[in-house]
Amino acid sequence: MLKQEIELLLTPEIAFDELARYDAILSQAGVKPGEADFVHLKRRSIDARGRQPLVRLRADIYSSRPPAELFGPWFFYPNVKSNSQKTIVVGAGPAGLFAALRCIELGIKPIVLERGRDVRARRRDLAAINKEQQVNPDSNYCFGEGGAGTYSDGKLYTRATKRGDVGRVLRRLVQHGATPDILVDAHPHIGTNKLPAVVQALREAIIEAGGEVRFDTRVTDLLLENNQLRGVVTAAGEAIEAEATILATGHSARDIYELLHRRGVLIEAKPFALGVRVEHPQELIDQAQYRRAERGLLPAASYSLVHQTEVRGQQRGVFSFCMCPGGFIVPAATAPGEVVVNGMSPSRRDSRFANSGIVAAVELSDMDVAQHGPLAGLHFQQQIEQLACQAAGGTQRAPAQLLGDFLKNKPSAHLLETSYQPGLVSVRMDEVLGPVLAERLRQGFRDFGRKIPGYATNAAQIVGVESRTSAPIRIPRDKDTLQHPVVAGLFPCGEGAGYAGGIVSAAMDGERCAEAVAALARR
Incomplete structure (x- = not known):
C-alpha cells in the first residue's frame, strides 16, 4: 500500500549512497524505519542552479508490499517460427x-x-x-x-x-x-x-x-x-x-x-540541421555548470543551448545537439570521400573531453529543390561532407579550427589535443560551411559564450561536419494506419x-x- 510520495533535495554524498539515501527519505517524510516496507526511487536529476549542486529525488514510500507492476511488466515472447504471417x-x-x-x-x-x-x-x-x-x-x-x-x-x-x-x-x-x-x-x-x-x-x-x-x-x-x-x-x-x-x-x-x-x-524533402562538433575540456564545463572543477560523485556536466539567429533577413535556430559529456568525437561517414563527425560517451563518461553538436536549422528554402526534388536535402548534406573531406586532405581526418579563431575569422596556427582518433587538420571552417551557415554558427557561439564562461574561446575547437542530425527526407505515411x-x-x-x-x-x-x-x- 502506498503510504506517501515525497520529493527532496540531497547532497551527492547522500543521494548516491543507498543506505544514507534511504534514511534521508524516511527522515524527510517523518516515517520511522519500521513503518516502511519499501522505498521506490522514481526519479533522480541534478539541480545545479544554486552554489552547491544537489540531487533532486522523487520517491514513493510503501507501508506494505508494493504492487507487482512496479517492477514490470516484463516481456515474454511466444514462438512464431511456424507462423504463416x-x-x-x-x-x-x-x-x-x-x-x-x-x-x-x-x-x-x-x-x-x-x-x-x-x-x-x-x-x-x-x-x-x-x-x-x-x-x-x-x-x-x-x-x-x-x-x-x-x-x-x-x-x-x-x-x-x-x-x-x-x-x-x-x-x-x-x-x-x-x-x-x-x-x-x-x-x-x-x-x-x-x-x-x-x-x-x-x-x-x-x-x-x-x-x-x-x-x-x-x-x-x-x-x-x-x-x-x-x-x-x-x-x-x-x-x-x-x-x-x-x-x-x-x-x-x-x-x-x-x-x-x-x-x-x-518521398518528400524535409528540414534538418547541420553544423559542427565543438570540443571543450570537460573540466571547463564542470566548472561552469557546477561552479567547481572537481565534481566528486556528480556525473560529468552537460549543457543544452539554443539561440535564434538572423542572417540576410532569414531567421534560423542554432542549438546544441547530442551533447556528450566525458565523451569522444567519432567518424560517422558512410562512404569514402566524405567526412562526418558524431559524438559518443562510455557509461562512466570519464573522458577528459566534452563535445556537442552545434547545428543550425536547414529549411527547404536553403536547398535546391528545383534541381534535386525530394533528394535536395541529401545533396545539400553530401556537398558539405565532400568539401570537408577535401579540405582535410581526402582521408578521415577532419577539418577543425579553434573556436576563438573561428569567431574572429582567422586561421588557427595550431589545434588542441582531441578525442577524434583519425586526427584533425587546421582549416578555415567558412570554406567548408559556406558564409551563411558559418555566420549563423558564429552568432550562436557568441550567445553561448555569454551563457557559459570560457565557452566561446580558444580553449575549445570546432570539428566538422555534424551533418547527420536527422533524415533530410520524409517518407509519408497515413497518420492512422502508418502505411x-x-x-x-x-x-x-x-x-x-x-x-x-x-x-x-x-x-x-x-x-x-x-x-x-x-x-x-x-x-
Missing part, C-alpha cells in the same frame, strides 16, 4: 529491433534484414575507420546491428512522450541487460561500452522466439506491383516476400531514398522515415508500426 523489417536499429519484438508479441514472424554486421563484427570496421581511415559503406558507425546509436553514445532521453510508452521501452532494455538506473535517471544513458551487449540480447530474443535476423543483407530493389509492395530483393538477388514491410533503415541510408525515388515511391499513402504494404518507420529522433523515440515508433501491421492483418 510474416513481416519484413529492413534495418536492425532500435526501430527495427523493437518492431520485430512487438511483431513476435502479436503473433507475427519478423524477418529482419540488416545491411551491416552484428555488433561484435562491427568493431573491426570501426577500428578500420579510426586507425586505417577506411570506410566500409555497409558497416560503420551508422550501419550495422543496433544502428547509429549503438556506438554513438546510447542516450535514452526523449521528449516524444506522446508517441508511445517510454517506460515500456526502458523496461524492455533493462530486461535485456541495461542498468536499472535508466528507469530512474532524468537523462538516462547506457553508454557505448555497454549498449552492444543489450543489442545482442535483443537479437537473441528475436531468434529464440522464431524470428529471423540476417546480417550483410542489403536491400537493392522492391517487389512492387500496382502500388502493392510484396517484398524486397537483396544484393545477393534473393527475393523475399511478406504481407508487410517495415522500412526502418535509419537517417543515412541514401541508397534506399534513391531506390524509392527511382521506383516512383512518394504509405500510395504503396500498400509499406510501413515507413523511425528516424530514416522522418518520425523519430533518437533511440527511444525510434523504438517506440517501431512498436507502433508493428501494431499497425497487426491491425491491418485483422481487417
Whole structure:
C-alpha cells in the first residue's frame, strides 16, 4: 500500500549512497524505519542552479508490499517460427529491433534484414575507420546491428512522450541487460561500452522466439506491383516476400531514398540541421555548470543551448545537439570521400573531453529543390561532407579550427589535443560551411559564450561536419494506419522515415508500426 510520495533535495554524498539515501527519505517524510516496507526511487536529476549542486529525488514510500507492476511488466515472447504471417523489417536499429519484438508479441514472424554486421563484427570496421581511415559503406558507425546509436553514445532521453510508452521501452532494455538506473535517471544513458551487449540480447530474443535476423543483407530493389509492395530483393538477388514491410533503415541510408525515388515511391524533402562538433575540456564545463572543477560523485556536466539567429533577413535556430559529456568525437561517414563527425560517451563518461553538436536549422528554402526534388536535402548534406573531406586532405581526418579563431575569422596556427582518433587538420571552417551557415554558427557561439564562461574561446575547437542530425527526407505515411499513402504494404518507420529522433523515440515508433501491421492483418 502506498503510504506517501515525497520529493527532496540531497547532497551527492547522500543521494548516491543507498543506505544514507534511504534514511534521508524516511527522515524527510517523518516515517520511522519500521513503518516502511519499501522505498521506490522514481526519479533522480541534478539541480545545479544554486552554489552547491544537489540531487533532486522523487520517491514513493510503501507501508506494505508494493504492487507487482512496479517492477514490470516484463516481456515474454511466444514462438512464431511456424507462423504463416510474416513481416519484413529492413534495418536492425532500435526501430527495427523493437518492431520485430512487438511483431513476435502479436503473433507475427519478423524477418529482419540488416545491411551491416552484428555488433561484435562491427568493431573491426570501426577500428578500420579510426586507425586505417577506411570506410566500409555497409558497416560503420551508422550501419550495422543496433544502428547509429549503438556506438554513438546510447542516450535514452526523449521528449516524444506522446508517441508511445517510454517506460515500456526502458523496461524492455533493462530486461535485456541495461542498468536499472535508466528507469530512474532524468537523462538516462547506457553508454557505448555497454549498449552492444543489450543489442545482442535483443537479437537473441528475436531468434529464440522464431524470428529471423540476417546480417550483410542489403536491400537493392522492391517487389512492387500496382502500388502493392510484396517484398524486397537483396544484393545477393534473393527475393523475399511478406504481407508487410517495415522500412526502418535509419537517417543515412541514401541508397534506399534513391531506390524509392527511382521506383516512383512518394518521398518528400524535409528540414534538418547541420553544423559542427565543438570540443571543450570537460573540466571547463564542470566548472561552469557546477561552479567547481572537481565534481566528486556528480556525473560529468552537460549543457543544452539554443539561440535564434538572423542572417540576410532569414531567421534560423542554432542549438546544441547530442551533447556528450566525458565523451569522444567519432567518424560517422558512410562512404569514402566524405567526412562526418558524431559524438559518443562510455557509461562512466570519464573522458577528459566534452563535445556537442552545434547545428543550425536547414529549411527547404536553403536547398535546391528545383534541381534535386525530394533528394535536395541529401545533396545539400553530401556537398558539405565532400568539401570537408577535401579540405582535410581526402582521408578521415577532419577539418577543425579553434573556436576563438573561428569567431574572429582567422586561421588557427595550431589545434588542441582531441578525442577524434583519425586526427584533425587546421582549416578555415567558412570554406567548408559556406558564409551563411558559418555566420549563423558564429552568432550562436557568441550567445553561448555569454551563457557559459570560457565557452566561446580558444580553449575549445570546432570539428566538422555534424551533418547527420536527422533524415533530410520524409517518407509519408497515413497518420492512422502508418502505411504509405500510395504503396500498400509499406510501413515507413523511425528516424530514416522522418518520425523519430533518437533511440527511444525510434523504438517506440517501431512498436507502433508493428501494431499497425497487426491491425491491418485483422481487417
